[in-house]
Amino acid sequence: MNAHLPQAEPEFAGRVALVTGGAGSVGRIIVERLAERGATVLLNCFHSYDAAKEQARELTGRGLDVRVIRASVARPAQVERMFAEIGETYGRLDVLVNNAAAGSFVPFxxxxxxxxxxxxxxxxxxxxxxxxxxxxxLARAAGKGGAVVNVSSLGSVTTPANYLPVGVSKAALESLTRYLAAELAGDRIRVNAASCGLIDNPVGQMFPAFDDVRSNTVAATPLARLGRPEDLAEVVLFLGSERSGWVTGQTVLADGGLTLLRSAMSPTPEPAPAPEPRAAEAHVPGAGDADATDATDDPVAIVGMGLAVPGASSPEEFWRLLLEGGELFVEAPADRWDIARFHDEDRGAPDKTYQRRSGFITSFRPHERLREEGLADAGLDHTTLWLRHSLHQALEGVRREAGDRFSFCVGYTPDGSQHLEEAFVLRDALDTLAEDGDDAVEGPLGRALRRRFHRGDDPSGGYLPHRVGQDAMRGVLPSGTRLHMVDTACSSSLYAMDLGVRDLLSGRSDIAVCGGSFALAPSGSVLFAKLNGLSAGGAVRALDAGADGALFSDGAGLVVLKRLSRARADGDQVLGLLSAIGLSADGRGKAIYAPAPAGQELAVERALERGGFGADEVDWIVAHATGTPAGDEAEFTGLHARYAGTGTRPTYVTSNKSLVGHSGWAAGVVSVIHALLALRHGTIPAQYRFERLPDALAGLSDGLRVPEEPVPWPARADRPRRVAVSGFGFGGTNAHLILSEDHRATARSGAPLALPSPVDEDLVVVGWSSRLPGDPDAGAVAAWAAGEGPGPEPSFGAVYPVPPFQELRMPPPTARTTDRTQLMLVHCMQRLDERVREFCLRHRKTAGVVVGHTGATRNALLYKTRAYLDEIADAVDGAEEPAVTAKFLQRLGERATGMIAAPTEDSFPGEMPNVIAARLSNYFDLRGLSLTVDAGEASFLEALSVAGLYLGFKEIDVALVAGVNGTALPGWNDSGGRPAAEGAFLFAVTRRSLAEEAGLPVLAVMESAATGSAATERSVPA
Known part of the structure; x- marks a missing residue:
């Protein structure tokens, strides 16, 4: 019946309001409610500019009048310019809300x-x-004059822990409010302050041990809850409206009765109610209160860690090892393999290693959750078991919420799984046995083989890399978790951390769990021995004059990453901040396995540049330093070139490989955990097994120092402590990572991770090529892809047709030991359109290679059977009539030795999956980065996605993205019961602006992988 009555005009209709810090939690609500009640709202921000623009677009889309104006309120010149602009545009201002805030939560x-x-x-x-x-x-304001509302906080009248800088400044703000009220009253301008109790929002949640603070506050508050942003916003709107027209110079406090001290002054306080559950929320970088949670000043924090290495099943045990030492290099345990079957003192003995000792996990204590799950003794692949153990450890105490998006980034190789190795050996042996019929496979010899190689008797394929990642996280991380299995050899887990960081900064994920896993297997020791890279003395002496080689070890480790604002909001323990990561590829050098100081220096240079600080601001380097004399000398020389002579104090250099060995694809994250533990304990552990530098490095000790005793490393007042971690992978895949402590007094100016935002630009395919059996031309391939022509042959056959030296420029012995996948990609690069290839070479310093490949390479699989021939003979000894056994072993031996020659120094790099990508970088002198990814049959799509991420962040300018398979061995990499066909496809991808500048054709457009969408083809011009 009131339909014809006049409707009340909105409270702020026709008024102009400015809200500083309007992109924050409270500020967003003030802006929204002022606009909903009729005001034209000017949303001021400085750092959170992108968040403010998105907020304004959203509100404008609802028909509200909101505009963004950028200025720092801490800079008078910018403030003057902002109000001059408001005066020119609107002629007046009715409401000013001073909401922008800054500060940190720090101990006294x-x-x-x-x-x-x-x-x-x-x-x-x-x-x-x-x-x-x-x-x-404000003096020209409509109606009764303008209003100023200063936003204060409870810390102005109480003394919360770790809040002194903010609390004192807010007390000063309330005093300023009274002075301004007196000064501006003559112009009919009212000035008041609005304050609130502890608020359950991203800024309030930054209080250290927030859950405890929250519980204590709720227990002491008569209304039994924390304040909400909406509570404070309504006080602000009241003070800015004409409803408070007779109020000035006051601070209105809405604290739910906390300052009544009811709980403290009553003899029997009522028990506190249970904390209210927090609703799931999307954690958008930069969506906190004003400057306090700014996206451009919000580094990535490490909030959890877990590991398993020889002698330690937790970070705490690892720390004791680092301080106390231990002898961890032992012969292979009997439950792993019989070292006598793989060992020979003669270094020239084919298919044998000259070293019996390595670093094994022999006293593993599984996480209690593994026992509860029944997985501690379930026969999981070692790498899966240790990863899952580390995952449970790393997530302890880390707050997670429904709706959180996760990334799981793992450095991994199929060459680092004893289960996968035994799977192929068993399958190859049984295939040979099957030549005598199914009865032979099910007979005594088959049963003996399955007993010995029981780890490989897994029809599910749980030993394949992508399955290892899936099984390790299943039921622990959400089903939609992004999985990256990345292979850059010994730098893999640092590359995995880099991918996790990019997923966080691009908004793909809220939490990233990153690291690596590696398990020793006999064939790896055999192949590395042919490089003469193993320690003959059976102990690693990294950086020492007595160093004589590396020893590999089992190991796994993971760290949990969040944006710092989210970590503090969640009350997580911040173990350290990621200040920078620098990546590089060696490019062209000597042999592909030879260390290249220039490539390593490039990674260090990129890390320092991105961190935005000088080398003298890094206190310590956890070096890659594996104990090979040539490798240690190259690394130490490169570090000296970048770090020495930058200050009056030395930079310390250590390596944990003298203690726990080289954990391969997990080595980088093990060193990161080493560094985080030292930050926590304030001590740099001494270098284990160190007496003196090699003579060749003695002259470089002026700026770099290897500590022989533990070095105290207390917190500094002037800047955060910093430590660098190096990982230099076989094939020239380099990474240098810099960590800073969570130095709360300087964290916001202490070099957050210096990555730009993803660019809003098309990523385009400008060229492609292929290498397929039968060598069809591009037209035939296109017709086949369109279903209009016959497909290529499934395989190149037993022997890959190696191109002549004039075309390949590779010595014939090296070419013969190089897996066909590597040769195929070199061929693809040579087949690219000449303009595209020249474009790539012009951008060689920023050209990256990302290859999708699944499982072990053909050469790696064939070497495994060769290495296991004596082990197989021992397994079947006495199981069958001697003549039957001898016939089987003869056939297997002829097959194994006939399909691939005995390994040489070129064999190890020739078979490694990561070198598929690195070979392209090495051959064509590309220095951006190189990596191989494994997502099973989706590996090429994963390669496109990862390449798009690096292009989108401008880490590289051109990506050579490939999908390749060279393993059409019967029964291996089956797809629907059929062997996967061999072949390679290579695509050149760049940003549209670079393609147009170079005059290159755009063949297809990818949706930007930097924003998390899959790479898809939009158009293919005729």
Whole structure:
């Protein structure tokens, strides 16, 4: 019946309001409610500009009047310019809300002058400058005059722990409110302050041990809950409206009765109710309160860690090892393999290693969750078991919420799984036995083989790399978790961390779990021995004059990454901050396995540049340093070139491989955990087994020092402590990572991870080529892809047709030991359109190679059977009539030795999956980065996605993205019961602007993988 009555005009209709820090949690609600009640709202921000623009677009889309204006309130010149712009555009201002805030939650002893200055500049000086320059505009306000509302906090009248800088500045702001009220009253401008109790929002959640603070506050609050952003917003709107027209110079406190001290002053306080559950929320970088959670100043934090290495099943046990030492290099345990079957003192003996000792996990204590799940003794692949153990450990105490998006990034190789190795050996042996019929396979010899190689008798294929990742996280991380299995040899787990960081910064994920896993297997020791790279003495002496080689070891490790604002909001323990990661490829050098100082230096240079600080700001380097004299000398020389002579103090250099060995694809994350433990304990552990530098390095000890005793490493007042971690992979895949402590007094100015935002630009395919059996031309391949022509042959056959030296420029012995996948990609690169190839070479320093490949290479599989011939003979000894056994072993031996020659120094790099990508970088002198990814049959699509991520962040300018398979061996890499066909496809992808600048054709457009969407073809011009 009131349909014809006049409707009340919105409370702020026709008014102009400015809200500083309007992109924050409270600020967003103030902006939204002012706009909903009729105001034209000017949303001020400085750092959170992208978030502010998105917020304004959303509100404008609802028909509200919201506009963004960028200025720092701590800088008077920018404030003056902002109000001049408002005056020119609107002629007046009705409401000014001073909401922008800055500050950190720090203990009393960590407060610095710089922190106080920055906090005071934003929280006190900012409102003063805004009031001064807004005064003439507010004096022209419509109605009864303008209103200023300063947003304060409970810390102005109480003393929460770790809150002194903010609390004191807010007390000053309330005092300023009274002075401004008196000064501006003559212009009919009212000035008040709005304050609230502890708020359950991203800023409030930054309080250290927030859950405890929350519980204590709720227990002491008569209304039995924390404040909400909406509570404070309504107080602000009241003070900015004409409803408070007779109020000025006051602070209105909405704290739910906390300051009544009811709980403290009553003899029998009522028990606190259970904390309210927090609703799931999307954690958008930069969506916190003003400067406090700014996306551009919000580094990536490490909030959890877990590991298993020889002698330690947890980080705490690892720390004791680092301080106390231990003898961890032993002969292969009997339950792993019989070393006598793979060993020979003669270094020239084919298919044998000259070293019996390695680093084995022999006293593994599985996480309690593994026992509860029944998986501790379930026969999982070692790498899966240790990864899952590390995952449970790393997530302890890490807050997770429904709806969180995860990435699981794992450095991994199929060459680092004893289960996979035994799977192929068993299958190859049984295939040979099957020549005598099914009865032979099921007979005594078959049963003896399955007993000995029981780890490989897994029809599910759980030993394949992508399955290892899936099984390790199944039921622990959500089903939609992004899985990256990345192979860059010994730098793999650092590359995995880099991918996790990019997933976080691009908004793909809220939490990234990153690391690596590796298990020793006999064939790896055999192949590495042919490089003469193993320690003959049976112990690693990294960086020492007595070093004589490396020893590999079992190992797995994971760290959990979040944005710092999210970590603090969740009350997680911040173990350290990722300040920078630098990646590089060696490009052309000597042999592909020879260390290249220039490539390593390039990774260090990129890390320092991205971190935005000098080498003298890094206190310590956990070096890759494997104990090979040539490798250690190259690395130490490169580090000296970048780090020495930068200050009056030395930079310490150590390596944990003298203690726990070289954990291969997990080595980088093991060193990261080493560094995080030292940050926690304030000590740099001494270098184990160290007496003196080699003579060749003695002259470089002026700037770099290898500590012979533990070095105290206390917190500094002037800057965060920093430590670098190096990982240099076989084939020239380099990574250098820099960690900083969570130095709360300087964290916001202490070099957050310096990655740009993903670019909003098309990624385009500008060229492609292929290498297939029968060598069809591009037209035939296109017709086959369109279903209009016959497909290529499934395989190149037993012997790959190696091109002549003039075309391949590779010595024939090296070419013969190089897996066909590597040769196929070199051929594909040579087949690219000449303009595209020249474009790639012009951008060689920023050209990256990303290859999708699944499982072990053909050469790797064939070497495994050769290495196991004596083990197989021992397994079947006495199982059958001697003549039957001898016939089987003869056939198997002839087959194994006939399909591939005895390994040489070129064999190990020739078979490694990561070298598929690295070979292209090495051959064509490309220095951006190179990596291989494994996602099973989706490996090429994963390669496209990863390449798009690096292109989108401008880490590289051109990506050579490939999908390749060279393993059409019967029964291996089956797809629907049929062997996967061999072949390679290579695509050149770049950003559209670079393609247009070079005049290259756009063959297809990818949706940007930097934003998390899959790579898809949009159009293919005729």
């Amino acid at each position: 002893d960590e407060i610095t002058e710089d922190l106080l200055d920055r906090t005071y500049a934003t929280n006190v000086k900012g409102p003063l400058w805004c009031a001064r320059y807004a005064r003439p505009l």
